[in-house]
Every structure is written in C-alpha cells, then in structure tokens.
Amino acid sequence: MLRLILKRVVNMVPTIAGVALVVFVLFSVIPGSFISSLMDDGRGGMDPAVVERMRRELGLDDPVAVRIVRYLGQLVVGDLGTSFRTREPVTRLIGQRLGASLELTFAAMGFAMLVGIPLGFYAALRPGSLIDTAAMIAAVSGLSLPKFWLGLMLMYLFAEYLHWLPSFGYGGWEHLILPALALGVSPMALLARTTRASVLEVINADFVRTARSKGMSETRVVTWHVARNALLLVLTTVGLQFGALMGQAVVVEKLFSWPGLGGLLVDSVVQRDIPAVQGGILVIVLFFLVINMLVDIAYVVIDPRIRAG
Amino acid sequence: MLCRASGILHRSACAVRLIEACALMVAVLCAVIGHDASAQEPRKGGILRMTAPYGTTLTSLDIHTTPRAQDGIVAKAIHRTLYRWDSAANSPVLELAKDVTVSNGGLVHTFKLRDDAYFHNGRKMTADDIIWSYTRIMDGSKGFPGARYIRLIKGAVDVEKGQAKEISGLKKIDDFTLEITITDKVQPGFYLIDDTTTILARENVESGAILTAPVGLGPFKFAEHIPGSRLVAERWEKFYKPGLPYLDKVVIQIMGEAAARDVAFRSKEVDISILGPAQYVAYREDPSLKNGLIDVAEFFTRSMGMNPSFKPFQDKRVRLAINHAIDADVIIKRLIKEKAFRASSWLPIGLDGYDPALKPYAFDPEQAKKLLAEAGYPNGFEFEWTTSQNESWGLPVVEAVIPMLAKVGITAKPKLVEAAVLTETILKGDFQAYIWSNSSGPDPLKALKGFHSATPRTAGNYVGFKNADYDKLVEQAAATDDAANRTQLLKQANALFYAEAPIWFFNYNKAVMAYQPWVHGLQKNAMELTHQYTEYLWVEATSPAK
Numbered sequence: 086m087l088r089l090i091l092k093r094v095v096n097m098v099p100t101i102a103g104v105a106l107v108v109f110v111l112f113s114v115i116p117g118s119f120i121s122s123l124m125d126d127g128r129g130g131m132d133p134a135v136v137e138r139m140r141r142e143l144g145l146d147d148p149v150a151v152r153i154v155r156y157l158g159q160l161v162v163g164d165l166g167t168s169f170r171t172r173e174p175v176t177r178l179i180g181q182r183l184g185a186s187l188e189l190t191f192a193a194m195g196f197a198m199l200v201g202i203p204l205g206f207y208a209a210l211r212p213g214s215l216i217d218t219a220a221m222i223a224a225v226s227g228l229s230l231p232k233f234w235l236g237l238m239l240m241y242l243f244a245e246y247l248h249w250l251p252s253f254g255y256g257g258w259e260h261l262i263l264p265a266l267a268l269g270v271s272p273m274a275l276l277a278r279t280t281r282a283s284v285l286e287v288i289n290a291d292f293v294r295t296a297r298s299k300g301m302s303e304t305r306v307v308t309w310h311v312a313r314n315a316l317l318l319v320l321t322t323v324g325l326q327f328g329a330l331m332g333q334a335v336v337v338e339k340l341f342s343w344p345g346l347g348g349l350l351v352d353s354v355v356q357r358d359i360p361a362v363q364g365g366i367l368v369i370v371l372f373f374l375v376i377n378m379l380v381d382i383a384y385v386v387i388d389p390r391i392r393a394g
Numbered sequence: 395m396l397c398r399a400s401g402i403l404h405r406s407a408c409a410v411r412l413i414e415a416c417a418l419m420v421a422v423l424c425a426v427i428g429h430d431a432s433a434q435e436p437r438k439g440g441i442l443r444m445t446a447p448y449g450t451t452l453t454s455l456d457i458h459t460t461p462r463a464q465d466g467i468v469a470k471a472i473h474r475t476l477y478r479w480d481s482a483a484n485s486p487v488l489e490l491a492k493d494v495t496v497s498n499g500g501l502v503h504t505f506k507l508r509d510d511a512y513f514h515n516g517r518k519m520t521a522d523d524i525i526w527s528y529t530r531i532m533d534g535s536k537g538f539p540g541a542r543y544i545r546l547i548k549g550a551v552d553v554e555k556g557q558a559k560e561i562s563g564l565k566k567i568d569d570f571t572l573e574i575t576i577t578d579k580v581q582p583g584f585y586l587i588d589d590t591t592t593i594l595a596r597e598n599v600e601s602g603a604i605l606t607a608p609v610g611l612g613p614f615k616f617a618e619h620i621p622g623s624r625l626v627a628e629r630w631e632k633f634y635k636p637g638l639p640y641l642d643k644v645v646i647q648i649m650g651e652a653a654a655r656d657v658a659f660r661s662k663e664v665d666i667s668i669l670g671p672a673q674y675v676a677y678r679e680d681p682s683l684k685n686g687l688i689d690v691a692e693f694f695t696r697s698m699g700m701n702p703s704f705k706p707f708q709d710k711r712v713r714l715a716i717n718h719a720i721d722a723d724v725i726i727k728r729l730i731k732e733k734a735f736r737a738s739s740w741l742p743i744g745l746d747g748y749d750p751a752l753k754p755y756a757f758d759p760e761q762a763k764k765l766l767a768e769a770g771y772p773n774g775f776e777f778e779w780t781t782s783q784n785e786s787w788g789l790p791v792v793e794a795v796i797p798m799l800a801k802v803g804i805t806a807k808p809k810l811v812e813a814a815v816l817t818e819t820i821l822k823g824d825f826q827a828y829i830w831s832n833s834s835g836p837d838p839l840k841a842l843k844g845f846h847s848a849t850p851r852t853a854g855n856y857v858g859f860k861n862a863d864y865d866k867l868v869e870q871a872a873a874t875d876d877a878a879n880r881t882q883l884l885k886q887a888n889a890l891f892y893a894e895a896p897i898w899f900f901n902y903n904k905a906v907m908a909y910q911p912w913v914h915g916l917q918k919n920a921m922e923l924t925h926q927y928t929e930y931l932w933v934e935a936t937s938p939a940k
Contacts, residue, residue: 123461124821125817136537138537142536182622338622
C-alpha cells in the first residue's frame with residue numbers, strides 16, 4: 086500500500102510541473118496585463134512613468150524564459166510568489182480561501198452521494214418502475230441545469246420568496262445549503278445514472294445468479310455481491326466529480342459571494358494577477374490528483390483482485 | 395346625537411367623553427407627528443449592509459496600490475484624504491485640515507490641519523503623516539498610482555527620480571501646520587482627494603499589517619475581512635466629527651453578480667445596491683421599490699474613440715458623419731433603459747465648463763451621407779471597432795449602432811476583447827475605433843488637459859487629439875487666476891473639442907442606487923455613487939440588520 090502511495094505521489098510531480106509550465110506560458114503570451122486591468126474601469130489613465138515602474142516592480146519586463154526559471158525555482162521550495170493585486174504571498178491568499186472551498190466541495194459532494202447513490206440503486210432494483218422513470222428524469226434534468234441558473238432559482242425560492250435561508254454570504258451552516266445544492270445537483274444526477282447502470286450490469290452477472298441459487302437472501306445478495314461490485318464504477322465517478330467540483334465551483338462561488346478559490350481565480354484571471362492564477366490552478370490540480378489517488382487506494386481496499394494484481 | 399337624547403346628566407358625561415376623545419386624538423396626532431419627526435432625526439446605532447459590486451474580490455487593503463472603484467468603497471469607510479468630495483456643493487472641501495491660506499499666486503497652500511484626527515491605533519495624526527504618505531507614493535522604486543496626483547507638489551518628481559529623499563514642496567511648520575507648494579495654479583483639492591493619496595499610518599504600513607488589518611483615519615475601523623465575501627468595519631469612537639458616525643457597523647458585501655444583488659436586495663439582506671439598466675427598469679416599475687432609488691449624473695463620459703492614424707478618421711467630416719449617423723437617443727431609451735444622459739460634449743453635466751447651450755449632434759443620416767460624400771467616401775468605408783462585453787457601453791451598444799452606420803454605408807466590424815485587453819489596446823493605440831467609459835471629472839481642467847497634444851495616450855489622450863487652438867485654450871485656462879475667465883476658456887475648449895468630434899459623443903453615466911426605506915443620509919456623489927462617506931449614513935430602528 087505504501088509503495089502504491091509513493092508511486093502515485095512521484096507520478097504527481099511531472100503533472101504539476103507540466104500544469105505550472107502551461108499556465109505560466111499561457112498567461113505570459115495572452116494580451117492584457119495587471120497594469121492595464123487597473124485602468125479598465127475608465128477612472129483615468131496612468132502616467133507612463135508609473136506604468137514603467139509597476140512593470141519593473143512586478144518583473145513583467147523580464148524575458149519569459151527568465152521568469153519561468155525564477156517561478157519554477159520558487160515552486161520547488163513551495164513559494165507560489167506574491168500576488169500582483171494584494172501584494173500578499175499567494176500561499177496566504179490560497180490559505181484564506183481553501184477552507185471555504187473545501188467546505189463547499191465536501192458539502193456538495195456529500196449531498197450528491199447521499200441522494201444520488203441510493204436513488205440510482207433503488208431505480209436499478211426496480212427497472213421500468215415509476216420510481217425508476219422519475220429518478221432518471223430527475224437525473225437527466227439535474228445534469229442539464231446550468232449551475233448559475235439553478236443557483237438563482239434556489240435564491241429566489243428559498244431566500245426571496247420563502248425567507249428560509251440567506252441568499253448569499255459566508256457564515257453558519259445556513260449559508261452553505263444553497264451553494265452546496267446548486268453545486269451538488271449535477272454530480273448527484275450523474276451518480277444516480279452511473280449507479281443505476283452499474284447495478285443493472287452487476288445484478289445480471291453469473292456470480293449473482295449463483296449466489297441466489299445457493300439460497301442466499303436477497304438482502305445479502307444485494308449488499309454483499311451487487312453493491313460491492315457496482316461500487317467500483319461509482320467510486321470512479323465520485324473521484325472524478327470530486328476533483329472537478331472545485332474547479333466547477335467558480336460560478337457558484339461568484340453567485341453566492343462564497344469566499345473560495347473560485348472567486349479568487351475569476352478576479353485574478355480578469356485582472357491578470359498571474360501568480361494568484363498559477364497558485365489557484367495548481368491547488369485545484371493538486372486536489373484533483375490527491376482525490377484520485379485516494380480513489381485508487383479505495384479500489385485496492387474494496388476489491389481484493391486489484392490488490393492481488 | 396346620542397348625547398342630546400340622553401338628558402343633562404348624561405350630557406355632562408358625554409362632554410367628558412368628548413373631551414377625552416379629543417385628547418386621545420390629539421395625543422395620537424402628536425405621537426404620529428412625533429414619530430415622523432424622530433424618523434427624520436438621525437439615529438445613532440445600527441448596521442448598514444452595503445455592496446461592493448465591481449468584482450468578486452477587493453484588490454488590496456493597501457489603498458495606495460489600487461485606483462479601482464471597488465476599493466474606494468472600503469476606503470470611504472476606513473480612510474481619509476486631505477480633501478473630500480462635497481456632493482451637495484459638487485466640489486472638493488477640506489477634510490483633514492480646518493483651514494487653508496493660499497499665497498504666492500496660488501502656488502503655496504498652508505493647511506491648518508485637524509488636531510483631533512486619530513488613527514485607529516489611537517495615535518494622533520500630524521503633518522509628518524501627510525509628508526510620509528505623499529513621499530511613499532512618490533517612491534521611484536514602486537508603482538503607486540497616486541503618483542500622478544502627488545506629482546503636482548513641487549519636488550515630488552525629484553523623489554520619484556531618486557534625486558531627492560524628501561519632497562521639497564512639503565514643509566512642516568509645526569505638527570498641525572503644513573505648507574504645500576504646488577507647480578501649477580490648480581485647485582489641489584481635485585488632486586489630493588483621490589483614494590490613492592490617502593493618509594496612512596507609517597507603522598501600519600511598515601509592519602506589513604496594512605495588507606490584512608489596515609489602520610486609517612476614517613469613521614470606521616477595520617474589524618474583519620473575509621476575502622471574496624465581506625469586509626466589516628466598526629464605529630471609530632475617536633472620529634473627529636462630533637456625533638459621527640451614526641452607525642455602529644458597516645458591512646461591505648462583495649457581490650460581483652448583479653442578479654445575486656437583486657435577490658439580496660429584494661429579500662432585504664442588503665441595504666443599498668447599485669443597479670444596471672435591466673434592474674433599473676424593473677425597480678422603476680415596481681411600486682414597492684420605485685421610491686427607494688437615488689440617481690446622479692456621474693462624471694463619466696461614454697464615447698467611441700476614433701484613431702486619427704486610420705485614414706478615414708483623419709477627416710473631420712467623417713467623424714461628424716458618424717455623430718450624425720447614430721441615433722444615440724434611441725439607444726439610450728431602448729437599450730440603456732434611460733440609465734444615461736445624452737452627451738453633448740466631453741465635460742459632463744454639473745461640471746464647471748459644461749455648457750448646457752451645446753446641443754447633441756442631431757440624428758441625420760442624410761447629413762451623414764452628405765458629409766461622407768464630401769470627404770471622398772460616398773460609398774462609405776469599413777473599420778474595426780474594439781469593444782468589451784460591458785452592458786452599458788460595450789458590445790450591446792456596438793451591435794445596436796452597426797445597422798445605423800450601415801445605413802450610411804459604413805461597415806463596423808466589432809472586435810470583442812476582455813476589459814483589461816481593451817485598456818491595453820487603447821493605451822497602445824492599436825485600434826481603429828474603440829468604445830469606452832472614461833472619467834471626465836471632477837476637475838474640468840484636468841479632464842480637458844487629457845486631450846492636450848502634450849498628454850500621452852497612457853495619461854488620457856486616448857484618441858491622440860492634436861489641435862493647436864485647443865492646446866492654447868487649455869493652457870490659458872490653466873494660467874488664469876480669474877475664475878470666471880477660466881470657466882469661459884474651459885467652455886470654449888470643450889466646445890472646440892466637440893466641434894472637432896474626435897469621438898462619437900454617446901452619453902454621461904446615470905448611476906442609480908436602490909436603498910431600503912430605513913436608510914438615510916445617502917449622498918449623490920457624482921464622482922462615483924457607490925463611494926459614500928459613511929459617517930453621514932444612518933438607519934432607522936426598523937432595519938432588520940442585527
């Protein structure tokens with residue numbers, strides 16, 4: 086197991102380095118700069134001397150190659166640089182936001198798993214039933230709903246109309262519900278569909294028929310043989326969705342004024358705060374990789390065949 | 395009637411009842427009147443929930459590093475500059491000084507500073523703090539945006555170039571007397587009012603604490619910042635204006651999404667919120683919201699800049715043709731939903747030098763065609779129009795204008811870019827035409843100087859305007875000591891710029907803010923409506939914010 090973890094960790098290094106390089110090069114060549122973004126609200130130009138000084142201060146005058154080497158050198162020692170905008174270390178900016186992002190991601194995924202997996206399972210055990218049809222219609226709808234629109238509808242209903250929940254902001258659990266729902270509906274729908282398909286595939290397998298013919302109770306067949314085997318595909322979906330959610334949260338965070346990494350990334354991209362963009366993306370990529378590593382470890386725990394292989 | 399029917403005994407009892415009833419009515423009336431009176435009397439206490447609508451974050455808590463409107467909202471609560479904007483008088487007034495005497499032909503300003511202004515760390519502000527703050531802004535190794543304003547002070551450029559350590563034009567007479575020598579005969583209030591020239595506490599800056607817990611001189615002291623969500627500031631008890639601020643706390647909610655602000659306002663989770671064109675229509679038509687709107691013609695002029703390096707735009711007749719070919723009134727009415735005032739020159743409404751006698755160019759396609767033919771373009775021409783997505787002055791406007799120009803034979807091809815790219819494109823002069831919203835105040839002289847031929851593109855002359863007569867008028871306006879003469883010269887320069895039409899004059903921004911019925915003290919700040927001097931704001935006890 087330790088060997089597997091070590092191998093995975095080592096494999097992460099080139100991925101992270103590659104992502105860092107691609108993001109750096111992209112943001113070095115696209116038009117627009119932090120300095121021009123400071124003037125984009127039309128509140129007046131800046132005199133050339135200040136622009137020149139700012140470029141020098143932020144290192145924007147150095148050749149791209151020099152900046153890349155400097156950046157990678159910093160990255161090796163865990164230094165993500167200093168934000169152009171706030172003048173704070175990027176690690177501090179990310180630290181301020183990571184907790185809220187994780188909170189939202191885990192809440193959304195928790196909702197998706199708690200609702201999606203049982204729904205898919207139940208639908209698969211009664212294929213063609215009214216519940217199955219309703220669940221799948223709900224799943225398809227959930228997958229097609231844009232997060233922004235869904236978030237707004239939730240705001241209108243629960244904040245403006247019913248006055249049950251706050252429409253935005255960060256604080257207690259009541260602030261978490263609407264953004265978590267807006268973010269979690271899509272993975273919930275996907276998990277419901279995946280679970281249903283996976284269970285349907287396993288439920289007709291030979292070993293399930295054998296188990297039944299041995300006289301095993303239906304409950305034991307379902308929980309021991311069907312669920313365990315169907316779980317592998319579900320787990321893969323959970324892993325992929327979990328990792329992707331942090332990136333997808335951008336829209337939801339902006340809508341609900343949620344102080345996560347998404348909001349930081351949006352404004353950093355718009356204002357060309359290159360160190361903050363690079364740092365934010367790296368953290369999201371790292372999160373994705375770590376989640377997938379944990380899924381791989383879970384495979385081994387769940388399925389002895391993989392362990393043996 | 396009943397009393398009359400009841401006899402003498404009853405009559406006296408009835409009379410007593412009548413008196414009682416009258417007394418009760420009077421009491422109720424007094425109570426109502428009393429309530430009304432107390433409702434208008436500023437109330438101490440309460441929380442105001444504002445919105446910071448220009449993005450999902452604040453740029454920086456070090457206000458010297460950021461000129462963005464979003465950060466100015468926070469600055470108005472926590473910080474102070476030497477001058478502040480008086481919305482009622484529409485001019486700058488002293489803030490950190492009680493008095494100023496001007497000598498040496500308007501170049502030497504001796505400020506009697508407040509001796510009751512305390513930083514939020516308890517230290518009293520002195521002349522040293524102003525000198526230190528201005529010197530920091532001129533640090534030649536750093537890029538502080540406020541340098542463009544402080545450069546007005548004699549010797550500031552020397553510090554910027556590293557040739558001096560101190561600004562020679564800043565002279566401390568005593569702790570509370572500061573002499574500032576400026577290089578041009580201008581009203582320094584227009585310069586030393588910008589948030590990027592805020593007076594900061596040296597110890598707060600040098601310790602680095604300003605980035606996370608800024609210390610200022612404003613009516614509210616920093617309490618909490620959750621990046622991307624909110625900033626909270628609490629009443630500063632030692633604020634120098636007696637009895638102010640009224641509020642206990644100001645919560646600035648960072649809400650970049652207009653639809654989310656709308657829901658939050660309607661569900662009474664925020665107290666004031668800036669509106670876009672679509673919301674403006676909805677709020678105007680909603681009986682429960684229409685009485686809670688405040689609007690002001692901001693000092694922003696929206697225009698299409700024409701690059702003189704593009705051959706057709708070198709001809710004044712072509713530029714005039716474009717102004718005649720576009721029905722700006724229709725766009726303002728139908729697309730912008732009347733959330734703008736038609737521009738009739740560069741200087742906006744309410745500014746010294748604005749001439750109400752100047753009328754907008756008439757929508758006259760036939761005249762446009764005639765002018766084009768005279769200029770040698772009877773079949774029109776094609777140009778690229780760089781724009782951002784902005785809903786009030788970006789792509790939607792360009793798309794509305796394209797068919798109007800097509801009717802006179804001009805083909806406009808939109809080039810959509812991000813806001814930061816638009817700025818860069820304009821500053822580099824890498825465009826044929828652009829559409830933008832630009833600050834055109836509060837100083838009319840500075841606004842018009844922006845188009846002086848000596849002003850570089852990066853400092854405001856985005857269309858590279860060059861006109862010797864115009865330059866002369868602006869120079870004369872800058873040199874004169876006579877206020878009336880200056881106004882006249884500014885009017886002439888403004889009219890000349892209008893007649894030369896280097897831009898399509900579209901509109902002046904009409905900023906609109908919605909406020910809840912319990913909010914009072916809002917100021918019609920034409921510099922930026924979201925920039926409210928928070929010490930004057932107060933809320934009734936009916937406010938739901940706890």
